Amino acid sequence: MRVLGIEGTAWCASAAVFDDAGGDVFVESDAYEPDSGGIHPREAAEHMGEAIPQVIARTLARAREEYGPDPIDAVAFSRGPGLGPCLRIVGTAARALSRTLEVPLVGVNHMVAHLEIGRHLSGFDSPVCLNASGANAHLLGYRDGRYRVLGETMDTGVGNALDKFTRHVGWSHPGGPKIEAHAEGGDYVELPYVVKGMDFSFSGIMSAAKAAYDDGVPVEDVCNSLQEHTFAMLTEVAERALSLTGTDELVLGGGVGQNDRLRGMLGEMCAARGAEFYAPEPRFLRDNAGMIAVLGAKMAAAGDVVAVAESAIDPDFRPDEVPVTWRDDGES
Template identity: 40%
Template structure:
């Protein structure tokens, strides 16, 4: 099947330019990319990042962020960040082909704040609107940056934990969390420790874990291809209250246990689909220890691990622009009346029309 990415190209047009708007959690990100005419899978036609601006709402230590506070933060910053992104990209508004926004999953109030801004810009500037699945945005950005061909994807973030592989124009979910996500588990443990939320709770736990070395046995809950983390969190919270163990050792043990579970289900998915590539995406994907453990497993299978740095692992507008521009080039469009956000927009609901 030959895919035609240039049905919307005008005579003499050399580029498509997309503005992406992300605001599903405590980060608001605006990104602008341009993509050459031609097949995007060709390395010579890769996207060029023109700007990638982001601002984070951080709650005080020991507290999580409330949706209403995050939504207020996004409303306060969205206009300034859009203006800064366009200025940094050095483009004119009439050069933008589409405005892409996160349609879900995520926190309801923050999602609504950004979609209202996206609708407003679309109407003001008369530019088509494209709704993007947050998870698919992570995957497409990861594929674009790393050049991974057809990997098993481990998607790990504050709100999502999934093992995914592509088949027949869908990103199929092979395994996922049955309760809380791995990022949420780490964030909630950081609240118990009352450590700073800046730059992120998971990053601060990672730094404490590097100082630990004693492994404390924790519940290990893998159920087939799925896993559960709420029981592990409750168990380690009780250990913390008893104050019999060093905080650094608790952080080290929590990471080792959670990441071992992730590696196990990822390896099982690799065996099932006969793949030797793993792509790690999502905010927790920045964790160096997770990347190290995954690499040990994948090397035994004579494979490769692909991961990105914090510019693309952590929620950002560029990833929304990347997935959105692929949808746009295949004829996609989102009418204003259809631009409704969903907190439960599953990865496998998206018809991936831009892949064969």
């Protein structure tokens, strides 16, 4: 089965085709880069409206070159969570394509797709997943036909917290890579470390980091300490999730997962407890349509398709709302 995936939850307009027979996936993406400040929902939607037709056209042209005139068996799209104005554009494009190409429509949960691309590429059976992205931060584990949220942020996503600090400093979006670059050689200063049970909080640490910078603490020290604190919090809860579920496989998802220090901490923790750790390559960590096409193919193969009339987007779509129909031990 060959599936066209379309992603557009926020900043990344992306289309991909995945062939589950050959395992091949090719992806075309076009990123929104704000002139100043963070992601503005209206500007992001304007970018999405312009870029989505182009990335889809390029992807379909390539699919026709590779596979012939009717290359697509299903259209999958990210249904949420994300920015409503962006999701509506992607949903409309996907519905129109499904009707035009006369193929089924598949509505994919973007956060479950972050998990499933890691599971697909690693070959792990039933891993715990740490999703560390801009708008989200949570641990997922599978039980009884659902991916359960084992722990999550009580306020902002981890990437959004990093981006808010860099905006305060006057650096352009996205902030995460700049924090990583400036953390090199920085010293450690104390910031709030907030883990409550299986949940964590990033808003206090972000405010404290801004205050430290305003008080004259060198920006390299603040960047280094932001990474050490936030990533240690994520690693602590990831370890507890492995321990509580008895799982010895961890996968990473989300754009913050591109950070070497986070991957290093998680790898070290897993090695210390005899668990395996897998982080996809960066193009499959940040938002991308490859993961939508891969999960879309699994769902379509399981008959988990959606009628156009019932395919409304959901900006607050939680991963634990999704019946997992595509695993042997999932719901049907």
